[in-house]
Amino acid sequence: MAVKKTQTTRKTTTRKRKPAAKKKQTESFIVKTQKTFNDGRTRLLLAGLAFFLAFIIFLAFISYLISGEVDQSQLDLANPDVEANNLAGKMGASLAHLFIYEWFGIASFSIVLILSVIGLHLFNIKFIPLGKTINYSIVATLWLSVTLSFIFGNEYLILGGAHGYYLSSWLVSFLGTTGTAFLLFILLAAFILFTFDNSYLWLVHVFGGDEKKELVKVKTVINKQKEEDELDEEYEGPLTLGTNINLDTNELIETVDRKHLLIHDDGKVENRDDLGFEVENTVKEDRVQESEVKSDLESGLILNVEKNEDIQAEEFDEEPYDPTKELSNYKFPPIELLDDHKALDSEVTNEELLQNKNKIIETLKHYKIEITKIKATVGPTITLYEIVPAPGVRISKIKNLEDDIALSLAALGIRIIAPMPGRGTIGIEVPNRNPEIVSMRSVISSLNFQESKYDLPIVLGKTISNESFVIDLAKMPHLLVAGATGQGKSVGLNAIIASLLYKKHPAEVKFIFVDPKKVELTLYEKIEKHFLAKLPDTDDAIITDNGQVISTLNSMSKEMDNRYNLLKLASVRNIKEYNTKFINRRLNPMKGHRYLPYLILVIDEFADLIMTAGKEVEMPIARLAQLARAIGMHLIVATQRPSTNIITGTIKANFPARIAFKVASMIDSRTILDTPGANQLIGRGDMLISEGSDITRLQCAFIDTPELEKITSYISQQQAYGSAYILPEPDSDEDSGIADIDLSKKDELFEDAARMIVLHQQGSTSLIQRKLSIGYNRAGRIIDQLEAAGIVGPFEGSKARQVLMPDEYALEQFLKTI
Structure with a gap:
């Protein structure tokens, strides 16, 4: 009976592992698919395809507007002898007829915009948001199709398309001409308000509302929308620093697969569920949209004049003083004046991370240093590898291996931080092969800087976690x-x-x-x-x-x-x-x-x-x-x-x-x-x-x-x-006591020093000190007396004083008078 139970247990265990194996195969297939899509060559091919389709459709639409009726009268897709006048051929003529005549009219050109933006995103050029472009293009296409059909009717069906004509006819029959026109106007206003953030603030300004309060509300909504957009537009390519992507361990290497690495004495690395190599998720830094930055700067709403809201102006008879009133029309520099210096090849690949990790582990293993965990954080210039040493390993032992790790990685500028403050780990900073150029535009437009409340905010650059570093000079x-x-x-x-x-x-x-x-x-x-x-x-x-x-x-x-x-x-x-x-x-x-x-x-x-x-x-x-x-x-x-x-x-x-x-x-x-x-x-x-x-x-x-x-x-x-702002007049030498010197109490060496200075034509304290073999303090007092007497000029910084006596004869005549 005992044997039977054991066999039954083994069978049950085997059955439970099958779904796990299938799940693992599915995950492996997903990872392979992601890798194929993340390959630069694949993305380049898809981007080229998107641009090709955009170009062909654009040619087809333009040709259809010129020769569409002729093509449709004689178009026969099955007959190779029939040629179309459309520049994109028979297929272009058919697509153009479908989109322009039967569907949306000239508003169908929006598909060219959508395909172009998709191609740019595949090239990792993301100055136009993909999700918003698609959503706004669809809404604009539907509205424009109905509006053009409502205005021109079926006389110019090519403008609004059959879709626009039937929908506008239904609206006119249901709401009447005036109601349909008013509805289309309301939809246009709503589209503008949701598309352009500044339009709402302009309306508030026109109707006398509080712009600053409404700006705070608008920013809150924009930030929420921005988080959703970033989730939609998350980059799934290689570790490009300019995009601040999030890394998951199973995307990094299949051998890790969400497990940890155990280092044995023989140098082998075993996958275990309780140890491992992690890549820290670097959250993409929030950046204020450039249109919002420009609007705020031009409208003067980001003006940090301290007005202390705790003290209400109503307590006083007059309005608070505005120090900016004299230049009330001053506009802050727009963000467009700055360039984006991001390099296309500034990326840290999965292979580079894995290679550096293995070399660090191997080097430590040569000196019999065991670690229990290693984690990588990718920065713009360096990658920080944090290791947790095994119990009993001395920190100083790892610290002394700085040059050995640099030799194994063939890298310049290895820095070991032992220990990392507040983390309980040891940090090894390794320079990236292709460091990123952090542009001033990226840090100026960051939320950390734009929303800072510092008196003198300064943004210096980016930290290793790709966050803009803002400090207060005050x-x-x-x-x-x-x-x-x-x-x-x-x-x-x-x-x-x-x-x-x-x-x-x-x-x-x-x-x-x-x-x-x-x-x-x-x-x-x-x-x-x-x-x-x-x-x-x-x-x-x-x-x-x-x-x-x-x-x-x-x-x-x-x-x-x-x-x-x-x-x-x-x-x-x-x-x-x-x-x-x-x-x-x-x-x-x-x-x-x-x-x-x-x-x-x-x-x-x-x-x-x-x-x-x-x-x-x-x-x-x-x-x-x-x-x-x-x-x-x-x-x-x-x-x-x-x-x-x-x-x-x-x-x-x-x-x-x-x-x-x-x-x-x-x-x-x-x-x-x-x-x-x-x-x-x-x-x-x-x-x-x-x-x-x-x-x-x-x-x-x-x-x-x-x-x-x-x-x-x-x-x-x-x-x-x-x-310019005028500083106060500095105190002159006379104010510092030169005019108060009593020449009746001249130094014993006064006349000798005067003759020597006139002879050399050089008014220098060190010259008096050397030639007369006296101390610096006494030489300084003598030069002050010579200046008070009018023999040498005032102090001129690093230059020697000007000698005012032309020769020794003039000096002797002058000395007789004092």
């Missing part, structure tokens, strides 16, 4: 950018500036540009009267002279002190509270109060300033970095020499937010970020950003010079202020 509050030559610093600065130009009104933010190279920031001269600030009585708003930099820094320090005095009188702690009070008219302009825009100082090459001016530049920058945050003054400093004599401890202490592009050595990386890693980047915009203790790897957004020229030209063509 909270950073200053930014230090460093990296070797040609690794993306200037492009990164342009991305930061472009982010603010797309988000802020000219009344809200002003830039001070320092460009020792004289070529990097000159593009922004066009927007001087909109966004730039400068010293009084200066011609150029872009500062290129190192001597003028010192005056500008002193002027900013004076502006900082003036602003703090205003905050003290207003009894507030920061610029946001102050501007809120001023907007709500709680501060009296007659007492010196004014609206305070944010001031952003951008220095493109800090190392050159330190080399030429030294402490005279470093100390004002350190003072501004320490104190200027609360009053809306922020610094962005870039340098290509991240050495300790350039980025000193004083600078680093006041710049908690730092960006590092690729550098040459680990020492340079530690100088910038206080940790290695920047020396292992792959260049071309690959960057690390440090915000306190958190370090994030990004691919910087790329914005080209022609795009910047279009943005600045667009802004400069609009109404501007009368001049």
Whole structure:
């Protein structure tokens, strides 16, 4: 009996496995079908077929409108001797007659549009949504067919087709002529409202409604529709980074098949249900439709002027002050000014992922390191492989294999993160063979940036999970950018500036540009009267002279002190509270109060300033970095020499937010970020950003010079202020104590120093120090006395002082008079 039961049990088990085997075969067939369709050659063939059909049908329709009646009178498909006048032959004549005459009239041309869009989507060109195109084309075809037949009747049956004529005749008999016309008009209005989002806001504006409230409602509906569209248009091809596709394990490789990989001591990989190789689902980032971005920017609805809704305007007699009123017609740059730099071959294939995974496992196995799980996350520039080591494996052992893994993968820039913060895994970052170019257009149009509520929003690029990385400069509050030559610093600065130009009104933010190279920031001269600030009585708003930099820094320090005095009188702690009070008219302009825009100082090459001016530049920058945050003054400093004599401890202490592009050595990386890693980047915009203790790897957004020229030209063509924002006049040397020097108490070596300087015609403190063998402080006091006496000129930065005495005879005559 026991034997029989065992046999019965085995039979039952065998019967249960048959459906599972069939299901597995079905799944395998589906996977093979998907692979065949995902093959680039298959998609290319289908795209060519779609374009071919669109072209043939277009020719057939055009020919039918010219020679349709002649063809139909003599058309005989079975007789090869009969030729059709249609350019698409007998088949084209038949199809055209069916669609145009018997069905929808000239509205049938919509099928050409549908086939063309399908072909573009097969080419992975998706600037026109496929689902919406099909839906809107069908509705438009039906409406146009009925409307044309209603207007022209059966006299011109070719316009609306037989379908349109019969349906319009039925509507006229049922509703009458007036009712049918009104119904068709209502359907047209509904179609326009649902097709074009701006039309609803325009109606609200015409009838005096609240545009902003309605905009929020419209955006909510659009976002829901967008999620549905993305599900319909999900890309099923290879791992193209530009499309942010979702990967499932069974689509990656058949050998994995939703199972996990167990690594044995002999190096074999066994499929098990509790272990495995996963590819993390990277959710496609929401992007605002370009038409919506353009509408919002042009209508000024994305204007982040702080008006503090907690304080109601009804409490005051007057309306709140509008700082943008002087340029109320200002339009933000449209998204169309930016280009999409996505490369067609920027994709990470399944084979590449599997190959890298196997090589990582094999390399670790050589050193007897076992892992229990491995997961891949595909980014624009790198792919992150997260591994879970077996119990007992030391993290430092894996960390020391950085060079060995790089050798096995034949890749440059391998970086091991051990451990991954908050994940319990070890990360291995491997560069992609074909890195993606992250365009500025893609990050500007992202929802993360468009819907950000930051005071100074900056979008830098995309993270490894393909999400736009947006930060608030007002909270950073200053930014230090460093990296070797040609690794993306200037492009990164342009991305930061472009982010603010797309988000802020000219009344809200002003830039001070320092460009020792004289070529990097000159593009922004066009927007001087909109966004730039400068010293009084200066011609150029872009500062290129190192001597003028010192005056500008002193002027900013004076502006900082003036602003703090205003905050003290207003009894507030920061610029946001102050501007809120001023907007709500709680501060009296007659007492010196004014609206305070944010001031952003951008220095493109800090190392050159330190080399030429030294402490005279470093100390004002350190003072501004320490104190200027609360009053809306922020610094962005870039340098290509991240050495300790350039980025000193004083600078680093006041710049908690730092960006590092690729550098040459680990020492340079530690100088910038206080940790290695920047020396292992792959260049071309690959960057690390440090915000306190958190370090994030990004691919910087790329914005080209022609795009910047279009943005600045667009802004400069609009109404501007009368001049640039004028900074306060900096204190002169007389204000610093030169005029108070008592020449009756001259130094004993005063006359000797004067004769030596006139003899060499060089007014230098170091010359006095060397020739007279005295200390720097005493030499400095002597040069101040010589300036007070009128023998040498004022300080001119890195240049030597001008000697005002032509020769020794004139000097001797002058010395007798003092």
